[in-house]
Amino acid sequence: MNGPVSFETHGEIGVIRVDNPPVNATSQAVRAGLIAAADAFAASDAKVAVIVAEGRTFIAGADITEFGKPPMEPHLPDVIHHIEALKKPVVCVIHGTALGGGFEVALGSHYRVMVKGAKIGLPEVNLGLIPGAGGTQRLPRLIGMIPACEIFTSSRQVGADECVKLGIADAVSTEAPFEAGMSFARKVLAEGLGVRRVSEMTVPAYAAADLEALKAKVARANKGHVCHLKGIDVAVEGTKLPFSEGMKMERAAFWELMQTPQRAAMIHAFFSERKVASLPELKGVSPRPLGHVGVIGGGTMGGGIAVACLLNGLKVTLIERDAEAVERAHTGIARMLADSVKRGKLGADARDALLAEKLVTTSDYPSLAAADLIIEAVFESMDVKKDVFTKLDAIARPGAILASNTSYLDVDEIAACTKRPQDVIGLHFFSPAHVMRLLEIVVAGKTAPDVVATGFALAKALKKVPVRAGVCDGFIGNRILKTYRTAADIMVLEGASPFQVDKALEEFGFAMGPYAVADLAGIDIGYLTRQRLAPTRKPGERFGEWGDVLYEMGRLGRKSGHGHYIYDETSPKGRPDPEVEEIIARERKAKGITPRAFSDAEIVERYMAAMINEGAKVVGEGIALRPLDVDVTKLMGYGFPRFRGGPMHYADHIGLAKVLGTIEDAHKAGDDIFAPAPLLQKLVAEGRSFDSLNKE
């Protein structure tokens, strides 16, 4: 047999081997190969077969690159049925991760062995889908309705030991995958075990109340998504029918979801998160060594960066001003590591070893002399940053990389105060830095290619998603944020209320609206930003000033119990405050604005148009390489709803001409932020999409 699936016999044991790098996805050739191998096993003298995969993982699922294209036979559910229907037993060996269709192949096998450390999962909901090759029909029969629905609605990966407890796996093996399969096959032969088809099992009884509780939890956690509850319905209703009818129900629901914009959006997000790290400028460029990281500043950001590095095997030297600040930083880091221990991410011994062997906290700058990379995370002031970089320039070893964690300052200007601008880069982490996965890698004019490559290598080491950004105020993320936040303020000035804006955007899918976010971050943050921008603001530029009034009143947001909203025992998540409406009404009056009504749809349309238009400027100016880099930035760092794929993907979905129309209308009032982006105008004129630029 040629192709990615082979069959061979070892005495009485047949081996079906899948070899389809990188992740053994069940592309058409694999599906056809599995049918052929199953037939070869049936025709052979072998009495038991082992399905095993080559490489770093068992089958990681259906081939996602085939989604959205016409389906090709044989279909995966039929392939799995073919395996399950065999009259001789089949043992599936799982190593790495058996995900989606890969786990469904295992469920169609008669026995499952997991190599130690292996995991299973049904992550289809992350792609806007439900399991489509028997996952909703076989898993409830195997382990019960509630645990099965919990697994595919949460998309969590379940480890080998838990799989044994749940009844998913028959054994955990410490052997390599092939040997593990051979050992279990010998046991099957020795004990005379026969076929055991999950499709012939009945779903164990469960309490209706438990199902309702799970549904309510799933609905709460996945607002706006259509697939999760659909999956539960299909599992519950389908398993009441004969197996083949249940499979038809699952297939119909799977294909219905395949046609939805949510599926297209989530697959765009999946591939974009991987494409951001593929940069033509890095082809053939090797990163510099990266084992010892220096961090300047032990506040929330610096501490979080240090923890991210420690948790991923890097040595850290953290510098603070004086002994007291050093002590505080050390305590903060120890607390964050203790949280990791509490959440089961780290053993207590490993934590102690990190603190004792991998972390140095000190006020002594020269201790950074051996560091490979030094990340500055001090107060956002150009003078303070320049002072730090001058010191670093004097002590860092030649070839060490000097990075700033600034979220908007000019990295070229920072680099210029050193004698090694080629070694200077921006590494913009998001808070909390050991949790948030986005890392903006800000490439300054003189940054050397291998320094950029090291930024990307750092992101990989820290399991973060890196996005390349050019230098401008706020880079990709904060620059676009400033624009849509101002667009929201202008709508409030024109008559919408902050509460209506938040509600409309939360219904669109954002976890929080901009004013709830402002309260969470602290009203003082917005106040300081406005102060910083005041000297360069054009006369007549419209922006909301009520935030300054709130600040002066000491209404700092959640931390002071009131900001835009009131936070107290009766409303811990905040309730609208009429006093804020009065403050805004006074501002409108002073500015001569007669308020008008906004519909929720108009709010979303204008807010999104402002975000997309600024995104187009950012791409057009080369600050972001492609529209997908903007999408990933907003998805990973700014709570953009994943089921909408990112602002640029969403723009393609609603049509660029419509976005341009909204922007042109908004621009009639003369606000610069709404000036149409030349790139948006060009694409509309040429009838092209943003996605066409992703493919160039």
Ligand code: 3H9
């Ligand atoms: C499904 O199965 C539906 C069924 O129920 C029903 C069907 C009828 N297909 O992430 P990595 C590529 S839905 C195609 O960097 P890692 C990926 O793009 C599917 N390609 O590695 C990348 O390519 P490149 C359910 C895939 O070690 C390369 O492989 N399954 C697929 O960090 C390496 O990926 C999932 O949703 C795929 N399924 O993580 C699993 N998966 O090198 C999705 C990966 O060109 N995959 N690629 O950039 C994952 O979660 C991770 O890739 C995995 C490995 C954990 C497997």
